[in-house]
Amino acid sequence: MTDVVQTEHNALGEPLVSVRNLEMHFPINDGLLIQRQVGAVKAVDGLTFDIMKGETLGLVGESGCGKSTTGRAILQLHHPTGGEVFFQGTDLTKLHGGNLRKMRRHMQMIFQDPYASLNPRMLVGDIVGEPLEVHGIASGNEKRERVQELLKVVGLNPYFVNRYPHEFSGGQRQRIGLARALTTNPDFIVADEPISALDVSIQAQVINLMEDLQQQFDLTYLFIAHDLSVVRHISDRVAVMYLGKIVELADRLDLYDDPLHPYTQALLSAIPIADPKLEATRERVILKGDVPSPVNPPSGCNFRTRCPLAIEICKEEEPVFYEAKPNHWVACHLVESGRNKLDINLGIS
């Protein structure tokens, strides 16, 4: 992946999306005749952050940490069980039915699986043009022209409108997904691991295309990924998630230079470095144990069961998410005392 021209976004613009105490608990039901709730999967458990206009916020975490759920809960594809999501000042969680559907013009999503996210029984033209029909913007010839234009924008042959999705490769399909997301000219796009199902050779193309489109259409991205190496290039700021909570949120450079949370450090230690000399000195932290169940998360700090530095207080008190440095937020008891650094060489110069 060649280093692309760094976009000059001001990370401290005005917020486009504001998430406040977002909670997404999925009920676990049981019962023979009458179903009753016996527990909940706390997929997202109290998130608060802003996404600034024009920026790309990277959201990173292991599988099952709730990052995809967060993206869907922001777009109201899952109806959150708690908290608020403000989009341009409107609380989306209060909207229902038609009002919500109208709002969807302005926020779109790109999906992880380019095979499952396109309806196999629909023509590409109908898939990309669906938002136009749903919102009554255009139909017939007008729709067709607009779709062909969009296909060109994402680098596809405009004649593909009459083809079915199964005729395309993964990368091409992801471009179709991108075109669909752009159809209504949205302001905000949630990209849910858009490249992790693609071949490595295709990944860079799609990332570059996304950056290009961001400039062209003045887009704001929430870019979800499962490792830090991918978001490094595209993000302005990065949030790290663990077990339904954000543990660290900072400017891209700051996060990679000075990761405060032990979990972030562990994730960073997993990234190989291109320079062989530095790579030779790089040490990896292998976290012990499995991610605990979100049905029954550990007391105090979520991460303490796997944290090599955990002390007594981590068990008893839940750490507060606070601004430890300017624009650098973290939720860890150890930061103030300075005992938060793992004793490893991350190979960061």
Next chain:
Amino acid sequence: MLSYIIRRTLVSIPVILLMAFVVFYLIRQVPAGPFDFVGDRALPPAIRENLEKRYHLDWPLMWQFTSYVVGDDVALGVCNVAGFIPGCDIIKETPEGVSRGLIRGDLGESMKQRGRSINTIVGNSFPVSLQLGILSIILGLLIGIPAGVLAALRQNSWVDYLASFVAVLGLSIPSMVIGPVLIVVFAVKLGWLPAAQWGAPPPYTLGIIPPLTWDFFKHTIMPVIALGTGLSASIARLTRASLLQVIREDYIRTARAKGLKERVVIVRHALKNSLIPVVTILGPMVAGVVTGTFVIELIFAIPGMGKYFIDSITNRDYTLITSVSVIYGVLLVAANMLVDITYGWLDPRIRLD
């Protein structure tokens, strides 16, 4: 497991009662009652009225059903305590009744074969149908499973094609065709086997096991073949498909990679798992066998429950129809439950609780 069985049984009771009521209601809505005619002759009104009174056909429908389920005496008792319930005036006028109620194991009294209890009728005819049904299923399994296994192991060979074709053929020729053809060939032409009747009259050992005499078997062979052909065909098809799927699983490849003999791989690892789907269709199959016995018992003049059921419909023998339906309902529910239990036992991933 025990609690599962108990709970399933408890859930089934209202379902069966509901079905009994539907049957009870529907048959009473059909024009022409059981006592309108004897043969072609209309019964004198006075006699008809007497008979209808004896079987409580003058009662309101809900009361008739209540009495059918819990007994006349209970219905009367309720009316004595709470006489204000609509219909109680009629009930109090007819104190003497014939129904002791389903809950006490009394299936009632036949309206056409007057004086004969349905318990006796069912007791004599149900084992016959059961023998026919069980022998047919056994035949189906004995032919179907080996044929299916053979076809799967020799996939895409002539054995496979032949077995698959014969299976579709067996599936397509209904027992109402096979039965008469067998009769023509083996009874009429060759005279080897009797064309009608059942070889062993009740009572049976343990109520179901017939004497294993030639007389029994020579009456059984043709009906069982007529009924079992379709079963073996569908079992063969399912076994083949299921075994083919299992053979492709990773754990079978692993077993082979370990160097196990092919026979051991198939018998120990593949076969048991491939039989799981076969078990699941045994439930619906029981329903099919019930339908099959209606036809087979008619064709071979076998004194089984199916024949009684069909006859009782023409006769409008209300009680017999309802009670035989209840027996079929219980049979099916029990079969499904047995299948689910077996399923849980074969496939440890399935927990019954």
Next chain:
Amino acid sequence: MAVAQQTVTHDHVAPKNAKGPWADAFTRLLKNPAAVVSMLFILFLLLIAILAEQLNPYVLQGFSDAVEVQPAYAKQTLADNSKSFGAVSTGTTTEGFVYWLGADHLGRDILSRTMYGARVSLAVAFIASAVSLFIGLVYGLVSGYAGGRVDDLMMRVVDLLYGLPIIIIVILLQVYFKALGRQTDVSGFVGAVLNLNRSLGGLLFLFVALGALNWLGMARIARGQTLSYKRQEFVEAAEAVGATPRRILFTHLLPNILGPCIVAETLAIPGYILTEAFLSFIGLGVDPPTASWGIMLNESYKAIRSSPHMIVGPAVALSLTVLAFNFLGDGLRDVFDPRMRE
């Protein structure tokens, strides 16, 4: 903008296969000889059923129509008592009429009745399956898409009915319908329905009974399919785009689940045909004198000792038809669900 150029200059490779999923499936079906022969046979049968009047010289449906061939009756049965299957293939000629398959106990030409019988079986095959497909599809689609408590409730109803010996209920329904059908003095809507049923030879009520018997399985399949597609991302994508639930149900889910459901329904058709034959066999199907293979089989088993030739026509016709639908169903299943192949 080097980046932009890079992205625009590729991915113009035109994919080869431009056929839609349905056309594609049909092409694959044509490669299955058994399915093709079956389709041709069913078309042939359909032609016979439609043109039954035009194709056969004796309009021999009912008693009144049988009058003109009545002279055949005596000789026919006599001949068949002495001969047997042999007499069938050669045909018996009486006063210029050729009975290719012989005559039945009332002197009616069996070939003609067999041809008329195709009407009943095919009507059952197509109409009853369409009814069951429609009810089951809508029920399963709604249940699966709604999810949660609605789904729970709807599926409990299905489970409840599934556990019952529905054939018993169907038999009882047919008894009821048939008794109802004999009433002539009913007016209004019910009267109109009764008249329609009578003019269809009792077929209408048969459809209702068979539909009641068979939509349950379809509802389960449709729900299962809906559930599996509902979780796919393209449904979420449609939701994200702002599509209404109705649009998601009918534009996105329905076309996807339709294929497997049609396959399942085709595989169920032999069951409908056999159930009709069964009901007619026990005297609860179509009303005589309407010819149905089930009724004909019933008549022939009763006369199996004296006139064994009577069974040939309906037996062969019924078996071949069921065989054809079985092969067609298998073929369709292979096309739509390649995992089931081999």
